[in-house]
Amino acid sequence: MGSGEPGAGQHLEVAAIDTNQSGAAGGKTPGAAPSTPPAAQVDLTGYQALRSVLRIRPFRRLWLVLGAASFGDWFGLLATSIFAAAQVSGDTAKGAAFGGVIAVRLLPALILGPVAGVLADRFDRRLTMAICDILRFVLFASIPMVALLGARGGVVVGWAAIATFLIETITLIWIPAKEAAVPNLIPRTRLEMANQLTLITTYGITPILAALSAAALEALVRGISGNESLGWAEPAQIALWINAFSRLATALVVFFGIKEISGRDGPRGRPEQGMLRQFVDGWKFIGKTPLVRGLVLGILGAFAGGGIVIGTARFFASSLGAGDAAFYLLFGAIFVGLSLGIGLGPMIVREMSRRRWFGMSIVLASASVLFLAVALHLSMAMLGAILVGAGAGMAFLAGTTLLGGEIADDVRGRVFAVVQTGTRLVLMLAISVSSVLVGVAGSRELNIANLGISVSSTRLLLLVAGIAGIFAGISAFRQMDDKPGVPVLLDLWGSIRGRPLSPAEPFTSAGLFVVFEGGEGAGKSTQVTRLAEALRAQGREVVVTREPGATGVGKRIRGLVLDGTEGPESLSPRAEALLYAADRAQHVATVVRPALARGAVVISDRYVDSSLAYQGAGRTLPVDEVSWLSSWATGGLKPDLVVLLDVDPVVGLARVAERGAGIDRLENEAVEFHERVRYAFLDLAAADPKRYLVLDASQSAVEIAPTVLARVDGLRADPTDSGGAELGKVPDPPGQPRLSEDELVSVMDSEWERRP
Numbered sequence: 001m002g003s004g005e006p007g008a009g010q011h012l013e014v015a016a017i018d019t020n021q022s023g024a025a026g027g028k029t030p031g032a033a034p035s036t037p038p039a040a041q042v043d044l045t046g047y048q049a050l051r052s053v054l055r056i057r058p059f060r061r062l063w064l065v066l067g068a069a070s071f072g073d074w075f076g077l078l079a080t081s082i083f084a085a086a087q088v089s090g091d092t093a094k095g096a097a098f099g100g101v102i103a104v105r106l107l108p109a110l111i112l113g114p115v116a117g118v119l120a121d122r123f124d125r126r127l128t129m130a131i132c133d134i135l136r137f138v139l140f141a142s143i144p145m146v147a148l149l150g151a152r153g154g155v156v157v158g159w160a161a162i163a164t165f166l167i168e169t170i171t172l173i174w175i176p177a178k179e180a181a182v183p184n185l186i187p188r189t190r191l192e193m194a195n196q197l198t199l200i201t202t203y204g205i206t207p208i209l210a211a212l213s214a215a216a217l218e219a220l221v222r223g224i225s226g227n228e229s230l231g232w233a234e235p236a237q238i239a240l241w242i243n244a245f246s247r248l249a250t251a252l253v254v255f256f257g258i259k260e261i262s263g264r265d266g267p268r269g270r271p272e273q274g275m276l277r278q279f280v281d282g283w284k285f286i287g288k289t290p291l292v293r294g295l296v297l298g299i300l301g302a303f304a305g306g307g308i309v310i311g312t313a314r315f316f317a318s319s320l321g322a323g324d325a326a327f328y329l330l331f332g333a334i335f336v337g338l339s340l341g342i343g344l345g346p347m348i349v350r351e352m353s354r355r356r357w358f359g360m361s362i363v364l365a366s367a368s369v370l371f372l373a374v375a376l377h378l379s380m381a382m383l384g385a386i387l388v389g390a391g392a393g394m395a396f397l398a399g400t401t402l403l404g405g406e407i408a409d410d411v412r413g414r415v416f417a418v419v420q421t422g423t424r425l426v427l428m429l430a431i432s433v434s435s436v437l438v439g440v441a442g443s444r445e446l447n448i449a450n451l452g453i454s455v456s457s458t459r460l461l462l463l464v465a466g467i468a469g470i471f472a473g474i475s476a477f478r479q480m481d482d483k484p485g486v487p488v489l490l491d492l493w494g495s496i497r498g499r500p501l502s503p504a505e506p507f508t509s510a511g512l513f514v515v516f517e518g519g520e521g522a523g524k525s526t527q528v529t530r531l532a533e534a535l536r537a538q539g540r541e542v543v544v545t546r547e548p549g550a551t552g553v554g555k556r557i558r559g560l561v562l563d564g565t566e567g568p569e570s571l572s573p574r575a576e577a578l579l580y581a582a583d584r585a586q587h588v589a590t591v592v593r594p595a596l597a598r599g600a601v602v603i604s605d606r607y608v609d610s611s612l613a614y615q616g617a618g619r620t621l622p623v624d625e626v627s628w629l630s631s632w633a634t635g636g637l638k639p640d641l642v643v644l645l646d647v648d649p650v651v652g653l654a655r656v657a658e659r660g661a662g663i664d665r666l667e668n669e670a671v672e673f674h675e676r677v678r679y680a681f682l683d684l685a686a687a688d689p690k691r692y693l694v695l696d697a698s699q700s701a702v703e704i705a706p707t708v709l710a711r712v713d714g715l716r717a718d719p720t721d722s723g724g725a726e727l728g729k730v731p732d733p734p735g736q737p738r739l740s741e742d743e744l745v746s747v748m749d750s751e752w753e754r755r756p
């Protein structure tokens with residue numbers, strides 16, 4: 001089958017992009033191109049993105065011609081099967097002829113599939129595609145030709161089967177050549193949009209058009225001829241001619257109109273290698289590259305699940321007591337879900353990592369199969385079927401985008417070939433084994449405690465498929481995960497809101513980071529000094545610092561935020577938040593991290609919580625946005641201990657006034673503002689009690705100091721306390737630790753995330 005070719009053996013359809021082929025050369029795993037960014041990275045509306053893809057001439061031509069070919073293929077699939085069935089009489093013979101043609105379409109994959117990829121990687125892909133399509137044109141046209149020449153029914157069916165087998169064999173060479181070539185035609189940033197367009201054309205628009213056209217043609221021909229046979233003008237014959245000529249058109253357009261497919265770089269890979277060597281190398285590449293392993297595993301798992309759903313669909317519909325109509329409804333629901341997943345999925349998950357999205361989509365599809373297994377009512381089953389389709393559609397889109405964008409050109413053909421062969425095999429096995437199993441097992445009465453519970457083998461099988469699919473999805477996710485340690489659901493939620501999470505900057509602290517927080521006049525500076533003195537007395541290196549104003553830049557920022565003018569020129573809350581964040585970024589990069597890296601104890605008078613309390617609760621900016629900003633500024637660096645000195649603002653402000661050093665812009669705020677700040681601090685401490693020491697700051701400074709020192713000494717004694725910090729030791733395990741929500745930086749600017 002060709003582009004968008006219908007039937008059970010669907011292959012991955014990639015119409016995508018990779019102008020950057022530096023993956024293999026760039027010091028990464030050989031064959032792996034740089035990570036594929038989500039298409040949404042460039043802030044275009046769907047319509048703009050669509051136009052920008054279609055403006056690329058070679059892609060536009062290919063898309064149009066493949067659309068026409070896809071229409072022809074769907075038409076052809078219907079036609080070949082109906083045509084074969086029409087040549088024989090009797091229900092059994094008709095069924096065998098119909099099924100036989102479809103089975104024959106799947107068989108060549110077993111024999112030639114893996115080898116076909118070598119051809120795609122070895123020879124000029126434009127030439128390969130054009131020759132294959134000329135051959136397919138001849139073969140498609142030969143099927144009605146044989147009938148026209150007056151051969152007997154059996155001969156016609158036999159030739160239809162042989163021609164179909166040959167067409168499929170050729171298709172197996174054509175698909176990897178096309179899949180591997182198309183990513184070179186378009187910039188990678190447009191890859192996902194191009195895939196969406198091709199998938200929707202192939203699986204949404206053209207099959208519907210083909211079915212409508214087939215019905216219209218049938219009505220037209222019957223209208224003209226009554227029930228007389230029209231020979232060459234039979235609908236099935238016309239469909240086969242259309243299929244044949246669509247292939248001729250593809251060959252001509254690809255050869256004369258899309259020369260870019262040949263590329264300008266000369267032969268790919270190592271042409272001096274023998275075919276066998278290239279074949280073996282392709283398999284080795286798949287086996288040792290986690291991304292490809294994960295993709296292959298996930299795709300095969302999804303196809304196995306899909307096969308079981310198809311194989312059991314009729315029995316499942318009757319287990320709902322809803323008859324044949326329910327079967328068609330469920331089938332339709334899966335396709336509706338598929339279109340929704342492909343069309344809307346990227347808009348919903350936005351900047352989500354496509355590797356993660358792939359695994360999650362497979363888990364969604366499998367969990368929905370599980371849901372189908374326990375669905376008691378048709379409405380539940382419809383919902384389950386839509387979700388199965390949506391999960392499968394999203395996995396399909398993410399998988400094609402990843403395969404097209406992240407696998408280097410010289411092995412791409414072989415990887416596509418393995419995927420297409422594997423999917424055909426798995427699908428065929430799953431459909432046939434599951435339908436045989438449910439047919440044989442039927443519905444058994446189980447006598448559990450005389451309850452007479454009826455267990456349907458269809459549902460059991462769906463249950464097993466769902467569970468197996470979930471395992472395949474999770475395992476694919478693990479193999480491919482590009483954000484280890486980042487909680488999945490939080491990342492998903494952040495992505496949906498436009499702020500995907502990313503792990504904290506890898507950093508090994510050998511020191512201890514203690515922060516003092518609290519309202520105005522709580523006694524922070526006093527306690528910072530006391531603690532520093534006590535630790536220095538123990539022989540520790542101590543760095544005392546503060547926010548804002550610990551660095552040269554920070555001092556200027558401090559002037560801006562605390563001494564700023566009032567009136568129309570006064571700082572807006574957002575500008576204030578950004579200035580505190582800028583101070584923090586400079587502070588962490590130039591003071592805190594270097595000191596921690598060399599093993600010092602860093603004691604900071606204020607840190608992130610001050611922004612959450614003052615700008616978040618005080619100025620009433622959205623706290624999660626302020627939190628994101630701080631996490632971004634600090635690269636996710638968290639303190640080992642936060643000492644919160646809690647005092648009534650009236651008391652604290654009175655102390656400040658007594659200090660007689662004047663009042664700054666924030667101290668000048670109303671008491672209600674400072675009350676909001678106080679309760680925000682207390683809430684933050686309550687949410688993470690292990691990391692906080694909350695002290696009543698109305699006590700004397702002398703009473704407070706020993707408690708703080710004891711806690712800091714305790715941190716050294718118990719390295720598991722507050723994230724494992726221990727003085728003079730390296731607390732972070734190698735690799736990425738598991739991170740909690742606030743340790744994650746949510747990345748709004750995707751360009752920043754993709755800096756080289």
Ligand SMILES: Nc1ncnc2c1ncn2[C@@H]1O[C@H](COP(=O)(O)OP(=O)(O)OP(=O)(O)O)[C@@H](O)[C@H]1O
Binds near residue numbers: 520524656
């Ligand atoms: N526990 C305490 N009891 C009474 N007074 C205190 C206590 N701690 C500090 N003070 C006094 O209160 C005033 C403010 O103390 P300090 O500067 O340490 O507070 P702060 O929290 O750092 O203030 P700011 O928020 O303005 O930076 C100082 O005059 C200080 O001597």
Ligand SMILES: Cc1cn([C@H]2C[C@H](O)[C@@H](COP(=O)(O)O)O2)c(=O)[nH]c1=O
Binds near residue numbers: 548608
């Ligand atoms: C870090 C930080 C501070 N602030 C406010 C809190 C105080 O009013 C001043 C700092 O003065 P201090 O005498 O050094 O305590 O700035 C803030 O609003 N947001 C922050 O992130």
